[in-house]
Amino acid sequence: MSNGTPQVSSQDSGQQIDRLADENALLRASLSDARARLDELEQLADGDMLTSLSNRRAFLKELKRVVGQAGRHGTPAAMLYIDLKGLKAINERHGRLAGDAALIHVARSLLGLIRSTDMLARIGGDMFALILDHLDHNSAIETGDRLARCIAASPVDLGGTEISVEAFIGVTSILPGDSVDEVMARADQNMARARTGF
Template sequence: MNDNRTTDPVALAAENATLRIAVAQLVERVAELEQIADTDTLTPLANRRCFLRELQRVARQVSRYGHSAAVLFIDVDGLKAINDTYGHSTGDRVLIHVARILRERVRGTDMVARIGGDEFGVLLERVDADAAREKALALSSAIADSPLDSIAVAVSIGMAPILPEDHDEATLALARADCDMYGTRREVRLSR
């Protein structure tokens, strides 16, 4: 067998240094790609993929340690009408505006994500249902009190606690929050 590898210590050290640089560059690139894969392309928020992974993690903690947590499902009201009236670039600005307000109004440990076209999710760790409802009302008010230019922006928010049994299928909590949001929206329409 003819082995063409060198045994020269200087050449080996140079080759080793070259390989270390290549590995470091690959590790950096993988981190960049993971960041891209977990980030919404319009807003500076996490995307649905990242949100669902974190929701699963929190659901396991709730199940294992008994921590309380909740998820908020947020829908921007009338985005289609905004797009139709002012154009899609304005609709995009509304989504960015809502994303900024949500991110600014939650704790650093909470997660805000854009989980669909005009839908956002907020993952609240270590909060009970009452505190989560208060946060939902505060977020809704903050958005309503902050029009974008002259455009009124409103959201509907549903809340669901993350239950210990959600550890196998954490998306059930998100589905419950979605249903709660539609119930809340229906109640607002009936009271007008």
């Protein structure tokens, strides 16, 4: 005798469970795809298309983290601005592709000279920036001097023509109580001093 409620067979119940399991699997796959796409977009947003280094946006995020760490724990760290000399002349004399080749060459050279824990970024034009985490001031200055020497000693090969590139490097320690703007301003001032020799 029926009480008015529809009867669900065990077969129908099993089919509903299978359908829900399939829908759940599809949702999980869609979510996984969306996360992968989001990661890819994040990498594109944080990367420099020419050199494959981090860009200014990613650099500022990391600098903010390191400045906060220095403020909380007094961890030694430093920031370097690296300004290439002569890139404009390379562009004018040999074309923009040659200038791009010089930027790529310098980026690869720098990556080969720093620690895996350091963060190197191209922050615009012929400007690079470097964060040296867990490094004191004197060691940071020595690193800056070494990088400048190595860049000068490693000319760019433009199809058989070798062109030297020089770099002016401004070094500053990241001190407890610093803001991101203060660190960047000091590094910029020290780079200007390196450029003028004062």
